Amino acid sequence: xxxxxxxxxxxxxxxxxxxxxxxxxxxxxxxxxxxxxxxxxxxxxxxxxxxxxxxxxxxxxxxxxxxxxxxxxxxxxxxxxxxxxxxxxxxxxxxxxxxxxxxxxxxxxxxxxxxxxxxxxxxxxxxxxxxxxxxxxxxxxxxxxxxxxxxxxxxxxxxxxxxxxxxxxxxxxxxxxxxxxxxxxxxxxxxxxxxxxxxxxxxxxxxxxxxxxxxxxxxxxxxxxxxxxxxxxxxxxxxxxxxxxxxxxxxxxxxxxxxxxxxxxxxxxxxxxxxxxxxxxxxxxxxxxxxxxx
Amino acid sequence: xxxxxxxxxxxxxxxxxxxxxxxxxxxxxxxxxxxxxxxxxxxxxxxxxxxxxxxxxxxxxxxxxxxxxxxxxxxxxxxxxxxxxxxxxxxxxxxxxxxxxxxxxxxxxxxxxxxxxxxxxxxxxxxxxxxxxxxxxxxxxxxxxxxxxxxx
Numbered sequence: 001x002x003x004x005x006x007x008x009x010x011x012x013x014x015x016x017x018x019x020x021x022x023x024x025x026x027x028x029x030x031x032x033x034x035x036x037x038x039x040x041x042x043x044x045x046x047x048x049x050x051x052x053x054x055x056x057x058x059x060x061x062x063x064x065x066x067x068x069x070x071x072x073x074x075x076x077x078x079x080x081x082x083x084x085x086x087x088x089x090x091x092x093x094x095x096x097x098x099x100x101x102x103x104x105x106x107x108x109x110x111x112x113x114x115x116x117x118x119x120x121x122x123x124x125x126x127x128x129x130x131x132x133x134x135x136x137x138x139x140x141x142x143x144x145x146x147x148x149x150x151x152x153x154x155x156x157x158x159x160x161x162x163x164x165x166x167x168x169x170x171x172x173x174x175x176x177x178x179x180x181x182x183x184x185x186x187x188x189x190x191x192x193x194x195x196x197x198x199x200x201x202x203x204x205x206x207x208x209x210x211x212x213x214x215x216x217x218x219x220x221x222x223x224x225x226x227x228x229x230x231x232x233x234x235x236x237x238x239x240x241x242x243x244x245x246x247x248x249x250x251x252x253x254x255x256x257x258x259x260x261x262x263x264x265x266x267x268x269x270x271x272x273x274x275x276x277x278x279x280x281x282x283x284x285x286x287x288x289x290x291x292x293x294x
Numbered sequence: 295x296x297x298x299x300x301x302x303x304x305x306x307x308x309x310x311x312x313x314x315x316x317x318x319x320x321x322x323x324x325x326x327x328x329x330x331x332x333x334x335x336x337x338x339x340x341x342x343x344x345x346x347x348x349x350x351x352x353x354x355x356x357x358x359x360x361x362x363x364x365x366x367x368x369x370x371x372x373x374x375x376x377x378x379x380x381x382x383x384x385x386x387x388x389x390x391x392x393x394x395x396x397x398x399x400x401x402x403x404x405x406x407x408x409x410x411x412x413x414x415x416x417x418x419x420x421x422x423x424x425x426x427x428x429x430x431x432x433x434x435x436x437x438x439x440x441x442x443x444x445x446x
Contacts, residue, residue, distance in 0.1 A: 230379055231386065231444030250344045254428065255435055260337035262431050264438020271435075 024117075024168025029109065029132070034101035037136035044141025047134045049276050050199040051127070053142070055269035056084045059150075066272075069094065070148040075121055076228040079213065080157035082121040088148040096147065103139040104132055110171065117167035119155065120174075120213065126201035128177050134199070174214035181220075181291065188280075192288025195281060200274070205233045205266065221292055229265075237292035248286035253279065322385045325372040328364065335360040336430065339412065342420060343427040349420040358416035361409045361430075369402065379443050386443040398441060405433040 048054070057069040071086040088094035095103065102113040110117060110124035118124065127135070160166060180203075181193055196202045207215045208224040223235035235241045243251070247258045255263035255271040263271050274282060338357035341347045376382065378389035391398045408430040415422035 226444045229443060230388075231446040233444060246346075250346070254340070254344055255431055256336075256340050256344065260333040260340045262336075262434035262438055264435060264442045265444055268435050268439040 020169065023172045024165050029105060031101040031105065034104045034132055034136070035099065037100065037104075037133055039100060039136035039138075039140030041137070041140040041144050043134075044137035044139070046277060047138040047199065048141050049273040050195055050281065051130075051138065052200060052270060052273050053087070053138075055266070055273065057087050065146070067145050068148050069142070069145060070150040071152055072150060074228075077121065077213070079119075079161040080155065082119060082155045082157070083153040085152035086148060086150050087142065088145060089143050090147040090149055093149050093151050094147065096143070098139075100136055100139050104135045107135050107138070108132065110167070110175070117164050117171070119157070119164075119167060120170065123201040123204050125175055125215070126198055126204065128175060129179065129194070129198035170212065170214070174212070180217050181288070183291065183294075185291065186287070188284050188287045189291050191281070192284035192286070192291075195285050196288050200270070200285070202236065206236050221289070236289055241289075241293070245283070245286040245290055248289055249279065249282040252282040252285060318382060318384060319374060319377045321372050321374050322377050322382060322387075325369075325387075326385075328367065328372065331364050332361065332434075335364065336427075336434075339416065339423055339427050340431070343424040349423065351417040351419075354416040354423055355413075358409070358413040362413045365402075365406045365409045386445065388441050388443050391441045394440075398437070401433065401437040401440075404436065405430070408433045 054066050054069065056073060056075075057071050058066050058073070059068060059070045060073045069086065069088040071084040073084045075082040075084070086094045089096040091097040095106075098106070098113055105111050106113070106118065106124075107127045108124060108130060109128065110120065110122060112118060155162075179193060180197055185193060203215050203221060205227070206221045206224060207217070208219050208222070210216055219238075221235065221237035221241075223238075223240060224233050226233055243258060251257055251263070252271055252274045254275070255268065257263075274285075335357040338347075339354050339361075342349045342354060373387075373391065375392060377385060378387050378392060379385050380389050408426070412423070412426040412430055415426050
């Protein structure tokens with residue numbers, strides 16, 4: 001009798017383990033389709049700016065050339081310290097030897113060319129909503145940037161978060177391709193949604209997280225504790241946010257708030273990127289954010 | 295009697311609560327007032343640059359003149375040790391300022407120089423003002439980026 005109970009428990013355990021193993025496996029888009037996209041570096045520069053790649057991956061400090069993607073910047077979190085890796089085109093220390101489909105899979109699914117999960121400090125949780133063509137363009141552009149030989153630093157993450165396979169389960173629970181704002185949108189608002197929810201990944205700082213570090217879409221963009229430092233990241237939706245469309249687009253272009261305070265902190269790099277885009281892009285972001293208020 | 299006692303405890307409570315505010319260095323409020331005056335004047339030329347208001351040479355020149363003088367107020371007593379955000383309430387001034395005073399000062403000098411340029415072009419037309427305003431904003435940003443905490 002006891003033997004049978006044990007046997008059943010072991011079987012349940014095995015099935016559960018098997019299910020976990022399957023659930024935690026990296027899921028990737030069809031690589032043939034991705035490999036066939038024609039990446040256009042000129043267009044990729046706009047994607048690079050909108051997606052803010054350099055804000056995290058440039059060397060710490062502004063003195064360095066903002067196009068050298070050497071990595072090294074530290075990101076403190078509840079789970080440990082993450083270090084932005086080298087994503088310059090250096091084939092040894094960067095990503096120069098990645099194929100286009102490997103790059104798109106990394107950016108849009110958080111899976112490395114070696115089949116490992118990336119931690120969601122890398123916002124593939126937003127990039128999953130991007131157009132693969134845009135990410136192909138981004139890849140083409142990034143291959144034109146300077147090479148850098150700085151070695152990527154290992155993340156400093158404690159147990160159990162250092163088990164990369166567990167990220168697969170996290171993805172099963174929290175990685176979602178659907179838009180957060182699902183209302184009927186005008187063309188401009190839809191463009192804004194694409195920029196805010198996919199490329200610019202604004203929610204990563206402006207939306208609070210649950211205990212497992214996933215974004216709380218019920219409090220979408222309503223402000224959150226600063227993940228790495230003092231104070232709070234301000235709301236850009238909900239009752240606490242009263243800017244007009246002009247206030248928003250003017251801020252993203254000049255860095256000046258309606259009270260003529262000047263942007264600082266991590267947002268400074270965001271403004272530095274977005275001010276280089278067409279004004280229609282900043283206006284689209286404003287149109288989307290105002291829709292969140294309805 | 296009971297009323298008296300209640301009153302006494304309220305007064306005592308208020309007095310005990312006071313030191314928390316009284317301890318705050320007045321330099322914090324003073325420098326925040328200074329930055330409000332910066333913003334109040336920067337808002338004139340900034341508003342013109344952003345297209346919030348029409349360009350007016352005289353208004354622009356007055357604001358730029360004010361900024362010139364405001365940014366030349368001696369900062370010596372505005373930044374005492376111990377008035378950083380880790381040691382004091384009500385400030386966003388990061389302790390890194392005091393660890394990198396040379397850099398902090400040089401960023402303030404950048405602001406002074408950019409404002410001097412603005413003063414020189416404020417009356418000469420919107421395009422000149424716009425470029426100069428962005429340069430001034432850049433010097434504000436450089437310091438805010440490194441030395442100012444997020445709002446709490």
